Amino acid sequence: MLEVKNLHVCYGVISALQGVSISVKAGSIVTLIGANGAGKSTTLRAISGLVKPRGGEILLNGENISGWPAHQIVKLGLSHVPEGRMVFANLTVHENLMMGAYLQRDKAVVQQELEVVFKTFPRLKEREKQIAGTLSGGEQQMLAIGRALMSKPKFLMMDEPSLGIAPLLVKAIFEKIVEINRTHGITILLVEQNANLALEISHYGYVLETGRIILENGSAALRADPKVRSAYLGG
Numbered sequence: 001m002l003e004v005k006n007l008h009v010c011y012g013v014i015s016a017l018q019g020v021s022i023s024v025k026a027g028s029i030v031t032l033i034g035a036n037g038a039g040k041s042t043t044l045r046a047i048s049g050l051v052k053p054r055g056g057e058i059l060l061n062g063e064n065i066s067g068w069p070a071h072q073i074v075k076l077g078l079s080h081v082p083e084g085r086m087v088f089a090n091l092t093v094h095e096n097l098m099m100g101a102y103l104q105r106d107k108a109v110v111q112q113e114l115e116v117v118f119k120t121f122p123r124l125k126e127r128e129k130q131i132a133g134t135l136s137g138g139e140q141q142m143l144a145i146g147r148a149l150m151s152k153p154k155f156l157m158m159d160e161p162s163l164g165i166a167p168l169l170v171k172a173i174f175e176k177i178v179e180i181n182r183t184h185g186i187t188i189l190l191v192e193q194n195a196n197l198a199l200e201i202s203h204y205g206y207v208l209e210t211g212r213i214i215l216e217n218g219s220a221a222l223r224a225d226p227k228v229r230s231a232y233l234g235g
Contacts, residue, residue, distance in 0.1 A: 001024055001025060001026040001060070001061060001154075001155060001187050002022075002023065002024040002047070002058075002059070002060055002155060002187070002189065003022075003023045003024075003057075003058075003059040004020060004021055004022045004023070004043070004047065004056070004057070004058050004059075005021050005056055005057040005058075005059070006019045006020075006021055006055065006056040006057070007019070007020040007021070007043070007046060007053055007055070007056035007057075007058065008020075008053060008054040008055035008056050009039075009042050009043075009046050009051055009052075009053050009054055010054045015211060016039050016042045016211055017039045017042055017043060017046070017053075017211045018210075018211040018212050019056070019212065020039065020043055020056070020208070020211070020212065020213055021056075021213065022043075022206050022213065022216075024155075024187060024189050024204075025187075025203075025204075026187050027181075027185055027187055028181075028187060028188075028202075028203045028204060029177070029178070029181050029187075029188045029190060029201060029202040029203055030188070030189050030190070030202055030203065030204045030205065030206070031189075031190045031191070031192060031195075031198040031199060031202040031204075031205045031206070031219065032044075032189070032190070032191045032205070032206050032208055033191075033192065033195040033198060033199070033205060033206070033207055033208070033222075033228075033232055034207055034208035034209055034232075035209070035232075036193075037210075038208040038209055038210060038211070039208050039210070039211040040159075040191040040208055041083055041159050041160075041191060042211075043191075043208070044080060044157045044159050044189070044191055045080075046058065047065075047073075047078070047080075047157065047189075048070055048073055048078060048080040048157060049065070049067075049068050049069055049070035049071075049072070049073045050070055050080075052067050053066055053067065060073070060076055060078060060155070061076070063076070071103070074103060074151055074153075075103060077151075077152070077153050077154035077155055078153060078154070078155045078156075078157070079100075079148035079149070079151050079153035079155070079156050079157070080148065080157045080159070081144050081145050081147075081148045081156065081157065081158040081159060081161065082144070082159055083159040083160045083163065083191075084160075084163065084164075085137075085140045085141055085143070085144040086144065087132040087133075087135075087140050087143050087144055087147070088132060089131070089132055089133030090131065090132075090133060091131070091132055092128070092129055092130060092131055092132065093124055093127045093128050093129070093130055093132055093135070093143055094128045094129065096132050096143055096147050097114060097117060097124075097143070097146055097147055097150050098110075098150070099147060099150075100146070100147035100148060100149070100150030100151055101113060101114075101150040101151060103151060104150075104151065104152070109152065110150070113149065113150050113152055114150070116149060116184070117146040117149050117150060120146070120149070120176060120179065120180065121142040121143075121145070121146055121176065123139055123142060124139075124142055124143060124146055127139060136166075136169075137164045137165045137166070137169075138165045138166060138169030138170075138172070138173065141161055141165055141169075141173055142173070142176075145158070145161070145173075145176070145177075145180075149180070153186060154186065154187065155186070155187045155188075155189070156180065156186050156187070156188050156189075157188075157189045157190075157191075158177065158188065158189075158190050158191065158192075159191045160191060160192060160193060161173055161174075161177065161190070161192065162174070162192060162193065162194050162197065163193065170194070170197070171197075174197055174200075174201055177190070177201060178201050190202060195228075195232040195233055196223070196233050199219040199220075199222055199223045199233075200219075200223070202219045203218065203219055204216070204217070204218055204219060205217065205218075205219045205222045207222070207228060207232070215227070215228065
């Protein structure tokens, strides 16, 4: 479904990605793990059109989307849940969700997607009229994922969904990620500091180090790899 070939991204003279190549099969969950500053978020931002690649190709369902503007990429069915959630703090939960449906002109489809989001995250239904800035970190993460689902994506990218969330809610959020993948058939590319949890729910993984892929394998094999265990899984 997604193929990234030899991707290069620079911020000024700093080379953030140096020939990154990954592929994500339709219906799978694939994770990118690595230390802070390895280039994980930059990879997602390049795929979703938020930063322009210096070189390489990004193919979504065979179509080369390298350098496309973000809103055109969303139209193709790709949604991005950004690091830090980025909810509209002064808008209500309902208004935030409607922002996710801005490309959808069919009111019946919008209502249908809203019901899907509320079924996935009942807490958002309870908080529908609440100002998003007053929600807990975990609730804001649910809202950020819900907002992305409102565009009816086929491919969902999530950047650090466990960041700044109470440990009790982290497990719940990851269960929902698996549910979104299995129940709705949405392909997921996940960036996550909690490598153990990410490899537990994903099918395949890539290890990114200073802008390069240094290792890739099935998630179970990566979890068992002594190098991965000592560097990213706490021994």
